[in-house]
Amino acid sequence: MKRLTVVATCLLFATPVLAQSLGEKTGVNSTLGIAPTTQDFVTQVAISDLFEINSNKLGAEKGNAAEKSFATQMVTDHTKTSTELKTLVTGGKVKAELPTALDSAHQSKLDKLKGLSGADFSSSFDSYQVDAHKDAVNLFERYAKSGENADLKDWAGKTLPALQHHLELAQKLDDARSGATVGKK
Template identity: 35%
Template sequence: MKTRILLASLATATAMAFALPALAADSAQDFVDKAAAGGMFEVDSSKLAESKVQDKSVKDFARKMIDDHGTANAKLETIAGEQKLTVPKELDAKHKGDVDTLQNGKDPIDGPYVQMQRDAHADAVKLFESYAKDGDNVELKTFAQQTVPTLKMHQEMIEKIAATMGTQSSSSQTPKVTVGDKPEQAPPLPGANSFTEDQAKGRIQDAGFADVSKLTKDDQGIWRGQANKDGKNTTVALDYKGNVVAGTN
């Protein structure tokens, strides 16, 4: 009887010993899947942005994303290979949808690209910080720890760009004048708007508005709704370039 119990205990212990690496690999694989998808999105979306954005600071940012994330992607692939983990070769559905939005969006795509980068880097910083702290694979954990500072630098860069664009947008209340004194059309500008409702709401909030509601996209591609600023209710609009304008009809 005792022999049977001992054998059963040994069998259980052996099974647990083999199970633990599998659980660790699953967790490490999850990190690789998410990190690789995010990294591929950075490169693919930024390659599109290089040729489709207008603002020089946004174009320079896109070039940096291609370089920095391209390097990080290669390093992740090397580590994953050494750890016998699989690196996905295609984007997941969400990131593919975002790339398609940029691909099909009317030039320039500065606004949508910047907002996507803000969202992507917020997610990436959380993912890498979490794995850097609690990761179960030593090599990947070190990779995450080394990559976090770069991701945070990227996040600071894109937030500054977004703030500058927001300031420019909210101050664009009068038409600009070009050569020959022919006024340009004042925002909000009609055009194919690739902002989703959530992205439009976030963009408007970033421009200093609260309680954004009743957002609908009109036949000119302009998101229009209600918002509150400085304690006053107002109409608000967001065009395809990311311009936020209050007091529109």
């Protein structure tokens, strides 16, 4: 009976941790506005930065003039945030593991971009940039508001305005390509 009580207690305490990680992977946390765990945040930011750097290197090579300009800024800015995140983790202020490769979803998008050119490239590239920056803004807003690591929470809050600006730029890029005029001044 004691063992059953110990196992039940362990499961009770482990469930919120497991649920939060699962919730982050499924998008439930985002929908509910729940902050990710520190590990989930670090993982997602690192993968996002890797994707931004790699996809924008392609944008600088294959994109139109506006995409090339955007891509150059994104490579610079996301290399900076990636370095800052690594410094927080390797400096011991944040206890988390940094991924060294893209997850399968981001790798699939990158592989698709590599095989595209012209208007097909622009359509996918622009759309991916809008989606990636919407996700990043949401992720950083949630962690900056309710994250569990004070140093990382502070960094998320300081980084958020740049990501919001990136989202605006990506949306303008996508609107210009698609010829959208709704909401333009």
